[in-house]
Amino acid sequence: MNNSYQDERLAALLWRAARASTRYYQAHLAELDLTTRQAAAILALVEAPGVTLGALADSLRADQATASAVVDRLLAADLVKRETDPADRRRARLHPTDKALQIAERLDVARRGTEAMIEEALGQATARKLKKVLARLSEQLEREALAVPSGSR
Numbered sequence: 209m210n211n212s213y214q215d216e217r218l219a220a221l222l223w224r225a226a227r228a229s230t231r232y233y234q235a236h237l238a239e240l241d242l243t244t245r246q247a248a249a250i251l252a253l254v255e256a257p258g259v260t261l262g263a264l265a266d267s268l269r270a271d272q273a274t275a276s277a278v279v280d281r282l283l284a285a286d287l288v289k290r291e292t293d294p295a296d297r298r299r300a301r302l303h304p305t306d307k308a309l310q311i312a313e314r315l316d317v318a319r320r321g322t323e324a325m326i327e328e329a330l331g332q333a334t335a336r337k338l339k340k341v342l343a344r345l346s347e348q349l350e351r352e353a354l355a356v357p358s359g360s361r
Contacts, residue, residue, distance in 0.1 A: 229322055236318035240311055241285075245270070247315050249278050250287060253304040254312040258291075260299055287311065 216224075230244065237247050245268065252267040253259065259267070265275035279302060282288040287308040293299040304312065327335040 229326060232325060233318055233322045236314075236321070240314060242311070242315075245274075245278050246282060246287075249275070249282060250304060250308050250312055251315055253288060253302055254309060257303045258301045260293070260301065264302060282308070 234244060237244060240247075242250070248268055249264060252264055256263070256267070261272055261275055261279065264279070265272045268275055268278070270278075279288055279290075283290065285307075287305055289303050289305055290300045291303060293301050330338060
């Protein structure tokens with residue numbers, strides 16, 4: 209193992225690891241002609257069909273304009289269908305198409321493959337510990353980022 213990591217900043221190491229695992233996942237997404245955000249939207253819609261654009265944006269941790277652009281591309285690719293909410297005709301409900309459901313199965317395989325690659329590199333016990341640490345770190349950093357006044361970002 210190369211010990212040059214000892215001289216690197218923690219944030220840089222986290223970024224490198226995230227980028228490497230993302231590249232692996234993106235290689236699978238390229239076969240499906242999807243971006244990571246489009247893949248995340250499909251998976252979110254499969255998990256919660258009938259969500260509103262606002263709820264989808266929240267699950268993607270994106271603003272509504274970004275989520276709307278993603279949905280527009282998925283609509284054009286026949287991966288999402290939009291239906292008027294019967295309870296409020298001003299609101300639309302988003303549903304995955306059959307084509308999206310088939311793609312979601314392939315996305316799940318790609319996600320599991322990425323997870324397996326990480327577990328193989330670290331070992332299962334270390335991977336489980338890292339997952340807990342990163343979840344805690346993400347939650348804390350997100351809280352702190354929300355506490356920063358928007359003018360100082």
